[in-house]
Amino acid sequence: MTYPSREMVELAHQLIDAGCDVILGHHPHVLQGTECYGGGVIAYSLGNFVFDKMWWADCLPTAVAKLTFTAGLNRGVDMKMVPMKINRQFQPVPESGSDAIAAERRLSALNSKVYNDFVARTPSYLKRQKIILQLLNVKKMWHILTNIFRYESHIRRHLLLKKILRLP
Secondary structure (H helix, E strand, C coil): CCCCCHHHHHHHHHHHHCCCCEEECCCCCCECCEEEECCEEEECCECCCCCCCCCCHHHCEEEEEEEEEECHHHCEEEEEEEEEEECCCCCEEECCHHHHHHHHHHHHHHHHHHHHHHHCCCCCHHHHHHHHHHHHHHHHHHHHHHHHHHCCHHHHHHHHHHHHCCCC
16 A cells, blocks of 8 residues: 555544654555654554565665754654665665665655545545455465465465465
8 A cells, every 4th residue: 555544544633633743654664655644643654674575666765754843932743754664675765866866856746645645535545445456456366376385385385375366
């Protein structure tokens, strides 16, 4: 999911309203948008910091959030996203050159998605997310089927029974 669910946005807003200054989300394995809300900053997902599924290109872009806190009368927090990518050794490395410019554009597009779907309430969110999930499942199954011979026998058995045949 390249951007957060409505529930995640609403929860993040409630947390900021309750006094949080910063929310750093994680878990969907993809980089998601950021927003400034009510004096706080929200990064819905920073992506993966270490990841070994090179077949899933959406999981390779990631970011580090550079936070600057200000005290006193101008109390607040500023967040700058530093674009990174996962290299072939499964480690995060900073983007550079034209890749960094492209990464900044991706981050900007993700931020626009958060605004368009949640602030402007665009109704196409659920439809897009359903299509994305279906495509992701196809991609995951293709990866399993084309790479199953690389796994140890107990992992092959698990993949066959749980992921492909969907047995309990």
